[in-house]
Amino acid sequence: xxxxxxxxxxxxxRGPRRxxxxxxxxxxxxxxxxxxLLALPMLLLNTWLSGHDAVSVYVMTGVGLLLVNVVIAIPxxxxxxxRLRLVDREPVHSPHPCLSGTGVQHWLWTRLRExxxxxxxxxxxxxxxxxxxxxxxxxxxxAVLLYIPVAPLAELFLDTGSLKFGLxxxxxxxxxxxxxASVALVPPVAYLISVVAAGQAEFARMLLxxxxxxxxxxxxxxxxxxxxxxxxxxxxxRRIERDLHDGAQQRLVTLIMTLGVAELELAAADGEGPRLxxxxxxxxxxxLAELRELIRGIHPQVLTDRGIVEAVMELADRCPIPxxxxxxxxxxxxxxxxxxAYFAVSEALANVVKHxxxxxxxxxxxxxxxxxxxxxxxxxVGGADPxxxxxxxxxxxxxxxxxxxxxxxxxxGGPTHLLVELPCHALGSG
Amino acid sequence: MSRPRLRIVLAEDAVLLxxxxxxxxxxxxxxxxxAVDDAEGLLTAVDExxxxxxxxxxxxxPGFTDEGLQAAVxxxxxxxxxxxxxxxxxxxxxxxxxxxxxxxxxxxxxGYMLKDRVGAVTEFIGAVERIADGGTVIDPxxxxxxxxxxxxxxxxxxxxLREREVLALMAEGRNNAAIAAELGVSQAxxxxxxxxxxxxxxxxxxxxxxxVLAVLSYLRR
Numbered sequence: 084x085x086x087x088x089x090x091x092x093x094x095x096x097r098g099p100r101r102x103x104x105x106x107x108x109x110x111x112x113x114x115x116x117x118x119x120l121l122a123l124p125m126l127l128l129n130t131w132l133s134g135h136d137a138v139s140v141y142v143m144t145g146v147g148l149l150l151v152n153v154v155i156a157i158p159x160x161x162x163x164x165x166r167l168r169l170v171d172r173e174p175v176h177s178p179h180p181c182l183s184g185t186g187v188q189h190w191l192w193t194r195l196r197e198x199x200x201x202x203x204x205x206x207x208x209x210x211x212x213x214x215x216x217x218x219x220x221x222x223x224x225x226a227v228l229l230y231i232p233v234a235p236l237a238e239l240f241l242d243t244g245s246l247k248f249g250l251x252x253x254x255x256x257x258x259x260x261x262x263x264a265s266v267a268l269v270p271p272v273a274y275l276i277s278v279v280a281a282g283q284a285e286f287a288r289m290l291l292x293x294x295x296x297x298x299x300x301x302x303x304x305x306x307x308x309x310x311x312x313x314x315x316x317x318x319x320x321r322r323i324e325r326d327l328h329d330g331a332q333q334r335l336v337t338l339i340m341t342l343g344v345a346e347l348e349l350a351a352a353d354g355e356g357p358r359l360x361x362x363x364x365x366x367x368x369x370x371l372a373e374l375r376e377l378i379r380g381i382h383p384q385v386l387t388d389r390g391i392v393e394a395v396m397e398l399a400d401r402c403p404i405p406x407x408x409x410x411x412x413x414x415x416x417x418x419x420x421x422x423x424a425y426f427a428v429s430e431a432l433a434n435v436v437k438h439x440x441x442x443x444x445x446x447x448x449x450x451x452x453x454x455x456x457x458x459x460x461x462x463x464v465g466g467a468d469p470x471x472x473x474x475x476x477x478x479x480x481x482x483x484x485x486x487x488x489x490x491x492x493x494x495x496g497g498p499t500h501l502l503v504e505l506p507c508h509a510l511g512s513g
Numbered sequence: 514m515s516r517p518r519l520r521i522v523l524a525e526d527a528v529l530l531x532x533x534x535x536x537x538x539x540x541x542x543x544x545x546x547x548a549v550d551d552a553e554g555l556l557t558a559v560d561e562x563x564x565x566x567x568x569x570x571x572x573x574x575p576g577f578t579d580e581g582l583q584a585a586v587x588x589x590x591x592x593x594x595x596x597x598x599x600x601x602x603x604x605x606x607x608x609x610x611x612x613x614x615x616x617x618x619x620x621x622x623x624g625y626m627l628k629d630r631v632g633a634v635t636e637f638i639g640a641v642e643r644i645a646d647g648g649t650v651i652d653p654x655x656x657x658x659x660x661x662x663x664x665x666x667x668x669x670x671x672x673x674l675r676e677r678e679v680l681a682l683m684a685e686g687r688n689n690a691a692i693a694a695e696l697g698v699s700q701a702x703x704x705x706x707x708x709x710x711x712x713x714x715x716x717x718x719x720x721x722x723x724x725v726l727a728v729l730s731y732l733r734r
Contacts, residue, residue: 325577328572328602329527332602333527333529333530333602334529336527336530336602336628336629336631337527337529337530337533339629339631339632340530340533340534340537340631340632340634341533342632343537343631343632343633343634343637344536344537344540344634346634347634347635364632367632368629368632371629372629375602375603378603379603383603383605384572384578384603384605385603385605385607385608387578388578388579388607388608389605389607393605393607396606396607397605397606397607397658400606400658400659401658
């Protein structure tokens, strides 16, 4: 286990040397010590209570504590989820889904009906009544354990008063040896604290984190936000393409035309002028051609205007290796899906050209129910490794975002088949 | 300039480019009788002025997709004698086909070119004039792309290398004399090659505009 441990259990599992040298015992100590802090006000409350012997006071205090816990349950849980980071690197997310409305009443009504709120309440009760005393107990125990061997030595210098632990050591050497022995106690103490901290952390995680349905609703929300992000990304690509088309491209064309006219005017002139203007025009044409290639990579116009089949034909035309295209689609697909399909073929062909040494490529596409299956097959050397470059991984990510799947079959010696499956609801069918 | 002055309708939504094109065409003795910035305006202008040639952009208001191309196809149906040159920032064979298919039905000239070509001023004006004469001019980029298109058992595959070269030059709108000059052969040889192309592509006199059909067949493979 070479990775950084994510919680105290994992840290302890890495063996005593690495564990004791790490920050984990200290983190655990911090967690337990901060938990013990609450014990002090609770002890004060207890002292105050012991001054009254009426049952009603006890009942009232108990009820009051419960009420306070109801009120603080949610904010306390939020704080505790943060404190948990001390001993658990993996964040615990809030189990509460985002609210659909606003207003205190709406908030209260929604939260009171959530199971998560009541789990947080039970944690709050444990946190105020049980946990601080466990923590305090452990802290005291640790202090005592570490003090006992030191005590005989300390008595020489300090007036320890009633704090005597009765170790019958009288010789100075014996006292020093005993004090040194306390060093040997440090490791078990570190383990003790870490075990307590880890156990409490697990308890907190169990009660404060999302469960079952809450978790799946979070996944759902995450998926939706990811889809929204991709849609926004796609819209942005189109906007950039449009801006470049209306701006830089048009101006470059105008520039090229002006240079062309200048070239014509200077045709009869002496000197370097005509040649230089000619060079400038070809430069500008080169820039325009590069810009066009860039735009093609961002979002090709034919994809917007004519859809995936024509756009793939276009890719095939531009590919230096002969590509046969066989895609049957009766209708246009959603823009987002079309874009992913286009970039899948584009990326696949680029890979074939770069790595496969293939002589022929075939791009086939079929609609199978509500899935579009695209296959890009080549007769090259095979052995394509999805982990080698960022290309295939990026493609797999793009496909996954829209709920699709990417399968690569590429044995050494070839042939290579890349299968891209995309959900395809036709345009208009939702 | 020995050739007659052409009357041209220009549709282009980028102001600077539109003004530049008007000046450029004027410099060669041609007159832009109407300059508009959208497809709607183009159709009206052609209705009113009956030009020799229409020069139009593809992407124009309001939708900024392929309005110019659609207008061009519509104009082919309405005025078969008007030559049409479609200029674009982005050549795609799909658009070329749509345009050329509209060309089969009538005799008017047709062109599909990258906007970049306006920089080679004399060639550009030459293309406009060829289109006015009923020629077909396809951007070399499109032709190059289509040369790569692979399909088996296509009639064009039966052509010899020389016949294919001739056909490629035909697609660029060259006449027999220009093709002969380009390939360094006699015009008679070019005519013979073209005859062979027509035969191999099964194009009889009755099929219609055989040069356009041959080019179309070549582009479609």
